[in-house]
Amino acid sequence: MNLLSATNLSHSFDYELFNNVSLELNRKESIAIIGISGSGKSTLLHLLSTLLKPDSGTVELLGEDILSMKPKKLSLLRRNELGLIFQSHYLFKGFSGYENLEVAEILAGEPIEEELLERLEIEHCIRQKVTELSGGQQQRVSIARVLTKKPTIIFADEPTGNLDKVTAGEVMELFFEYIHKHKAAMVLITHDETLAHMCDKVYKLENKELIRVK
Numbered sequence: 001m002n003l004l005s006a007t008n009l010s011h012s013f014d015y016e017l018f019n020n021v022s023l024e025l026n027r028k029e030s031i032a033i034i035g036i037s038g039s040g041k042s043t044l045l046h047l048l049s050t051l052l053k054p055d056s057g058t059v060e061l062l063g064e065d066i067l068s069m070k071p072k073k074l075s076l077l078r079r080n081e082l083g084l085i086f087q088s089h090y091l092f093k094g095f096s097g098y099e100n101l102e103v104a105e106i107l108a109g110e111p112i113e114e115e116l117l118e119r120l121e122i123e124h125c126i127r128q129k130v131t132e133l134s135g136g137q138q139q140r141v142s143i144a145r146v147l148t149k150k151p152t153i154i155f156a157d158e159p160t161g162n163l164d165k166v167t168a169g170e171v172m173e174l175f176f177e178y179i180h181k182h183k184a185a186m187v188l189i190t191h192d193e194t195l196a197h198m199c200d201k202v203y204k205l206e207n208k209e210l211i212r213v214k
């Protein structure tokens with residue numbers, strides 16, 4: 001069974017962004033999506049991750065059609081199986097980094113792993129208020145929060161956009177180790193072709209089509 005199977009997705013806002021986009025994601029697999037700004041990458045990720053309904057087409061996650069799923073089941077799927085790392089998924093600002101992780105710990109019933117904090121190099125700043133952290137530190141706390149949930153599918157939209165090259169590479173390695181260890185998978189959006197090519201497959205959103213380039 002594929003973890004994700006999207007078939008013939010089309011979507012428009014003021015104009016058509018893409019049509020007939022199909023994509024499959026298997027366990028332990030990572031897929032990168034590249035494309036110029038405004039090509040519809042974030043919109044596609046929203047369709048794949050239950051946040052937006054497509055104009056047409058179908059999306060199955062863990063073998064189930066998400067478009068016909070009841071709201072309660074959909075919210076359980078989001079909570080238990082999906083890990084969303086989006087710019088718009090803000091941390092709770094009044095809390096410390098660690099308190100943000102504790103929310104994930106309680107909701108998912110999974111412990112916060114000290115090793116994860118060390119790998120992300122946030123163990124020294126995790127007790128500080130989110131508002132006191134740099135953009136890059138906040139990004140790494142967001143990643144720690146999502147991985148603490150132990151998601152089966154990670155959807156990440158420019159998750160390393162605020163990090164330097166070396167740290168971004170280390171975070172990518174962490175994602176790959178995670179998906180192998182937990183038999184999970186990842187769909188990653190990035191404008192960085194080097195990071196994209198670290199993934200098993202690379203697709204480009206161009207001229208309203210999703211084209212496989214690796």
Ligand SMILES: Nc1ncnc2c1ncn2[C@@H]1O[C@H](COP(=O)(O)OP(=O)(O)O)[C@@H](O)[C@H]1O
Nearest residue numbers: 013014017035036037038039040041042043044
């Ligand atoms: N909720 C929305 N309502 C109207 N237009 C939108 C909405 N979200 C995105 N768009 C438009 O769709 C286009 C593609 O956006 P987006 O998917 O964010 O592209 P990318 O992530 O590739 O930069 C942009 O022109 C954007 O303005």
Ligand SMILES: [Mg+2]
Nearest residue numbers: 041042043157
């Ligand atoms: Mg975007």
